Amino acid sequence: MRTRLSKGKFISMAGRLCLIKSVLSALPLLFLSLFKMSVMVMKEIVRLQRNFLWVSWKKFCESKEDGGLGMIDLRRSNNSLLDKWIWRLGFQKTGLWKEILDSKYGGWRDLRSRRKSRTDSLWWRDLKEVWSFDELKYKFEDTFSWEGRNGREIRFWEDKWVGNFNLKDIFLRLFNISSNKDSSIWPARERSQNS
């Protein structure tokens, strides 16, 4: 890659842009689809990109429709690629990998609880960070809603199944006196129908 970049002195700006897109941002993609990139590595790659093409960073990563050059922002793409794993963890019903993670950590809900445990694998720790991507005040939980709803999966208090909030936060006092804090909707409904 080094030789190619040094030849870049004589390439037009459009050529440089194309080269960056195809080499500098495409090369790490496979790696990024499974692992979280360390900040040092990201800075290094961004430095390479920026040395090669001198444009303001904001314009660089803006989509082409919005007047930028449509470069991939590596951190964001890293996060969204890892989000795919979270999504599959929650969305898929079967799969050996999912069963293993479910039995080891208790499924995707463990990502939401910010508990850190020594037994977490590195990859699981990465996913935990990705779940609440603090930089942009983005929570993965806000991107999906619950559907289907026989109520066996959804946890009555924790999950955001009514609107865009969880009942735990709104009815804090009720939650505190509740005897069954982890209950799913199903038994809660049964009980309310019986009484």
Next chain:
Amino acid sequence: MQVLGDQRIKLDKEDSWAWKDKETVVFTVKSVYKVLKEVVQGVERELYGGFWRLKAQPSSQLIAWRVLEDKIATKAKLVRRGLCMTTITCCLCGEEEEITSHLFYTCRVSWLVWSKCYEWMGLAGIVHRKPKKYFESFRMSGVKESVNEIWGGVWIVVVGELWFHRNKRIFRGGRIYHIEIFTLTQIKAWSWVLSKMHGVSFSYLDWCLEPLICMRSINVSRR
């Protein structure tokens, strides 16, 4: 209980996640990427919506983008960045300071090129000082979108040619003839339309004589 009142429960369906993005419906990495991006105002979108689809060579396209963003290294820009220039007058006309809006629009020579273009199309030209305004006003009204797609491409080619000729003048010397720039524009625009669009059935001569009819004859099929 009021909050829960309108929540329906379907017994036959398992709980599952549903992706909120209306466009994609299912989860895609791209739609998360969009969520992660900050939202930008829609003003630029009108300008740049079709910009990159215009039919012109990529190198000119990038130069045109830099002109629109006022990011092109004119002499005035270089001086501001601390480079010692012997002269900061425009190298096309040699009269005024070389700033973006002068070099590409109000300069005597480039204006001759633009008016040649208008004349060729049979239009009356207007000039704006602001690059973005000028690009917007360049669009023709009351024609098919495909015509404007080609005509916008011509705009890009002209800007690119002006820049190339300006550089040629600086680094290799020589004189600048607006007719030469204009003719090169015609040729390049024609060749890019020819190679980038399907169903082109006119010759270069047709293109020079009746540009509007040529542009109208093409149907753009969107992929």
